[in-house]
Amino acid sequence: MNATTYGLDIAKAVMQVYWVDGETGEVGRRTLRRAQLAAFFANRPAGRIVIEACGSAHYWARTLGSLGHEVRLVHARHVRAYVRGNKNDAADARAIWNAAHQPGLRWVPIKGEQQQAVLALHRVRSQWVKARTQMVNGLRGLLYEFGVVLPGGRQAGLKAIAASRGQLDAALPEPMRALIDGQFEMLGAIERRIEAIEAQLQALQSQFDSARRVRAIPGVGPLGATALAAVLGEDARGYRNGREFAACLGLVPRHTGTGGKVSIGKLSKRGDPYLRTLLMHGARSVIHHARGRSAWLEQMLARRPLNVVVAALANKMARTAWALVAHGREYQVGGIARAA
Known part of the structure; x- marks a missing residue:
């Protein structure tokens, strides 16, 4: 039956x-x-x-x-x-x-409690980062109304305020000076919360064997390692292969076809945008800062636009992460992954 x-x-x-x-x-x-x-x-x-x-x-x-x-x-x-x-x-x-x-x-794939807890840390951290950005941009706009133009970037803007605080206090009315003090105090509290969550994720990285494995992939940091480990689980068997995992993250192009003719489009961008963003940033960092690029990467950069290469490398990182976790192997630079 x-x-x-x-x-x-x-x-x-x-x-x-x-x-x-x-x-x-x-x-x-x-x-x-x-x-x-x-x-x-x-x-x-x-x-x-x-x-x-x-x-x-x-x-x-x-x-x-x-x-x-x-x-x-x-x-x-x-x-x-x-x-x-x-x-x-x-x-x-x-x-x-x-x-x-x-x-x-x-x-x-069904996630366990520990996987959801790790992803919850990532989500709360993202919320605090967004709140920090909103506060800095709000402060930038308020000062602009008083003729103060800050340089671009969060850190550069805050450093400019701190460096010229004496001049600002002389030029701004008392309510505005008190407002800046309150905003800086709040930004400090948010920064401490972000650092505390990152410390938790750093500690969790050593507790997950899968996080330790994928951490060895160039371009994967503590955030990417813990997020990948939480999504893949302990054996990555929720996905049939690395290609399916990369597709679930939206790191493959859309395609449409009829009459036997298939057209390849832009990235599908389906699935988890947070993890996809981490992989894309990691891939871009590898391209810009790696001392010794692989022959594959050099060939791609020679014949394809930069953003296309970034997406291709992020796809490769996702597939590599799946392979390491699914087969219990260790990452080796320039070689074949070996069993643990």
Whole structure:
């Protein structure tokens, strides 16, 4: 007897389940409160539960998987095409069930608690960096209204304020001087928070074997190593190969074709923009600062534009990271990766 497949649409309070009985063909629909969901599936025979990859999907995947069910996550764009009629929870659950039966469907890897915790650190750090940038730009605009023009760049602008503080105090009214003091105090607090999170990530890097492996790749720093380790997991088996991992990060070009003619376009930029940004910055750093470039990189730079080479190197870094984690190998410069 085939296991029953459930389409589960999750939300904060109300969940919707849709399934078809494998023996009778009877359609089942159930609306459940949040507190009822685990108990409902605990009393059902082991089956396959398909959830749209959205908020709290990884939590429910782990919870329902611990009850003996096979849980799969599906990207929202694969579900959207199967929504019939008006959109509501019941229609979404049915669409998830329909999408789950399509051949060749690619699933979203389920993350563990530790993986989500590391990615949460990255997300909060990004929020603080964004807040710091907003405060510096706001301060730059306020001073500009008083005729003070700061040089470009965050550090250069702050250094210019500190260096000419005496002149600014003489030229600015008292409320503005107090405002600058408060903004500098807040910027210092934000800087300390960013440094604390980076110290946590630095410590976590030594705890994850996968992070240690990918850290050896040129262009991958502590941020990139911990982010890659959190996305790939301990064995990277959530992705079939390195090419699929690079494609999931949006590091492959779009293509469209008809009549046997295929046109290659720009980067797809799908998937995680944060990790893609880290890899792109790392690749650009390798190109600009590496002392000894590889022959492959030199040939690429000779015949392709710089930004194309950056994207190609970022793609190669992602595929290399997958290979090191998936096969448990160590990175070797200019050689073949060896088993640990």
